[in-house]
Amino acid sequence: MTALGFAAYGAAASAIDQHLPTMITQQLASRMMRDQDPTLWGPDAVDEASKRLGWTQPFEDAYKALDEAEAYAAQLREAGIEHIILAGMGGSSLAPELIAADAGAQTLTVLDSTDPAHISRVLDRDLSRTVMVVASKSGSTTETDSQRRAFLGACEEAGLHGPDHVVVVTDPGSPLAQTATEDGYRKIFYGDPDIGGRFSALSAFGIVPTVLAGIDTRAVVEDAAAIAELISEDDTDNMALQLAAALGGTQPLRDKLIIINHGTDVQPVLPGFGAWAEQLIAESTGKNGYGLLPVPVSPEAYEATHGLDDAIRIHLLGEDDDYSLAEGQDAIALHGPLGAQFFLWEAATSLACTFAPVNPFDQPDVESAKVAARKQLAEEPVPPAPNFAEDTIAMLPSGPFDSASSLQEALKQLTAAVKSTGYLSIQAYLDREADTELEQIRDTLAANIGRPVTFGWGPRFLHSTGQYHKGGPANGVFLQITTTDQPEHDIPGRPFGFGQLIQAQADGDASVLAGHRLPVLRLSLTDRAAGIRQLADLVASLNTV
Numbered sequence: 001m002t003a004l005g006f007a008a009y010g011a012a013a014s015a016i017d018q019h020l021p022t023m024i025t026q027q028l029a030s031r032m033m034r035d036q037d038p039t040l041w042g043p044d045a046v047d048e049a050s051k052r053l054g055w056t057q058p059f060e061d062a063y064k065a066l067d068e069a070e071a072y073a074a075q076l077r078e079a080g081i082e083h084i085i086l087a088g089m090g091g092s093s094l095a096p097e098l099i100a101a102d103a104g105a106q107t108l109t110v111l112d113s114t115d116p117a118h119i120s121r122v123l124d125r126d127l128s129r130t131v132m133v134v135a136s137k138s139g140s141t142t143e144t145d146s147q148r149r150a151f152l153g154a155c156e157e158a159g160l161h162g163p164d165h166v167v168v169v170t171d172p173g174s175p176l177a178q179t180a181t182e183d184g185y186r187k188i189f190y191g192d193p194d195i196g197g198r199f200s201a202l203s204a205f206g207i208v209p210t211v212l213a214g215i216d217t218r219a220v221v222e223d224a225a226a227i228a229e230l231i232s233e234d235d236t237d238n239m240a241l242q243l244a245a246a247l248g249g250t251q252p253l254r255d256k257l258i259i260i261n262h263g264t265d266v267q268p269v270l271p272g273f274g275a276w277a278e279q280l281i282a283e284s285t286g287k288n289g290y291g292l293l294p295v296p297v298s299p300e301a302y303e304a305t306h307g308l309d310d311a312i313r314i315h316l317l318g319e320d321d322d323y324s325l326a327e328g329q330d331a332i333a334l335h336g337p338l339g340a341q342f343f344l345w346e347a348a349t350s351l352a353c354t355f356a357p358v359n360p361f362d363q364p365d366v367e368s369a370k371v372a373a374r375k376q377l378a379e380e381p382v383p384p385a386p387n388f389a390e391d392t393i394a395m396l397p398s399g400p401f402d403s404a405s406s407l408q409e410a411l412k413q414l415t416a417a418v419k420s421t422g423y424l425s426i427q428a429y430l431d432r433e434a435d436t437e438l439e440q441i442r443d444t445l446a447a448n449i450g451r452p453v454t455f456g457w458g459p460r461f462l463h464s465t466g467q468y469h470k471g472g473p474a475n476g477v478f479l480q481i482t483t484t485d486q487p488e489h490d491i492p493g494r495p496f497g498f499g500q501l502i503q504a505q506a507d508g509d510a511s512v513l514a515g516h517r518l519p520v521l522r523l524s525l526t527d528r529a530a531g532i533r534q535l536a537d538l539v540a541s542l543n544t545v
């Protein structure tokens with residue numbers, strides 16, 4: 001008996017009927033989960049897959065990590081530590097954030113931003129009672145390194161010995177492991193190099209930060225372990241096979257996955273699931289011109305309430321919710337505890353990649369934005385001169401939209417550029433906790449254009465959907481929003497501050513998107529709060545003018 005529930009309707013059900021028998025004959029589930037067979041995704045993926053299937057059998061190490069972290073958490077509590085800041089990007093923070101949100105815990109603050117205002121706010125607390133967990137598999141991610149430096153700088157200003165307040169989670173042999181050893185950081189936990197970032201929820205990367213924050217992550221691991229047999233069987237009841245067929249096997253491919261989180265506004269079913277699933281699905285599938293685009297939305301959003309020819313609606317339900325709401329749609333409905341969802345989606349996403357096939361374990365296009373940002377920083381960037389400004393919003397040079405002489409005209413051109421099979425992506429390099437009012441333009445734009453709209457906070461999305469936007473089917477149009485309204489926050493030991501870093505990241509990604517011939521409209525807010533309000537008004541007025 002499993003705590004998971006799953007049902008498929010319309011095109012999703014047809015894909016399952018069509019593909020499940022073959023998937024079972026080919027023994028895809030047992031070959032991936034039990035034999036760790038690296039050949040399932042074609043010859044080009046064999047090398048990478050040979051060293052990336054550790055997530056299929058994570059439990060022995062997971063229980064060891066739980067034991068070690070629980071013992072260490074007790075020591076931290078005795079030493080008066082009450083709060084954990086987690087510095088980490090993508091797979092090194094999204095699962096812990098979701099575990100903490102699901103548990104309703106306030107003891108973990110995720111810092112995955114380079115927005116100077118965001119950094120300053122997070123570090124403005126009693127650091128004597130705080131530990132920063134610096135989590136990075138590679139140990140070389142610029143954002144994480146910069147957050148670590150800023151934290152150590154803030155400790156020094158507070159008269160604290162910084163290394164006593166830093167715990168590291170990294171893979172053995174990484175540059176971060178070396179720094180932590182040399183500088184005498186409080187503790188190092190090691191991850192398994194056979195598990196990639198976005199598959200690391202049930203490893204030290206999901207476990208350590210959350211356990212140190214006092215969360216019962218053991219229950220999450222146990223809920224995953226409870227479905228291990230089920231999702232390893234070559235059997236019609238295997239929900240990972242069913243979900244994989246529904247995700248990757250629709251014909252023609254329905255490549256937009258509308259993830260609808262039910263529950264209430266205050267308490268969605270799995271708060272934060274959308275951001276975690278976005279990385280897993282977009283970074284795993286979005287490459288070589290192929291990809292599935294996750295679009296997390298609320299139940300009231302346009303994409304949730306309207307059937308789109310190229311989309312599957314995925315209803316995340318609570319245990320007592322009625323599955324009949326998905327009847328008559330091309331949809332999946334499912335419920336289950338978080339640990340089971342982690343394991344189910346990791347398995348299903350990997351299996352869905354066998355259809356194309358694409359290698360689920362690499363992210364070839366993420367690097368291009370990093371290289372471009374480094375180039376911008378090396379050239380000591382100055383913010384690009386605007387084409388023009390209206391009140392608190394300046395329009396920066398934007399390639400195909402440069403002929404626009406007003407913001408309204410530029411936005412109209414942008415929305416008109418969305419293809420009938422395409423999508424619009426809003427990319428906001430702002431403070432994802434303080435500037436949340438901006439998110440409302442997502443719903444307005446989706447209703448306005450009748451197409452899927454994604455919303456990503458920069459630079460976080462660069463380690464997630466960023467792969468899909470650049471490596472996927474090239475049918476996106478992009479609205480990039482930055483700000484000059486930010487007091488600089490220095491990065492100790494670096495010749496640039498966070499304000500320059502985030503601007504370089506935005507400039508770098510815009511240039512890479514433009515290099516892929518993807519249209520990017522670039523707006524810069526000269527006043528954050530007023531600019532967000534002005535933009536919301538402009539977007540709301542698009543329909544009526």
Ligand SMILES: O=P(O)(O)OC[C@H]1O[C@](O)(CO)[C@@H](O)[C@@H]1O
Nearest residue numbers: 090091092136137138141197366
């Ligand atoms: O854990 P790391 O090595 O710092 O990487 C963070 C994230 O960056 C990415 O490599 C993409 O940039 C993700 O796949 C990963 O989860």
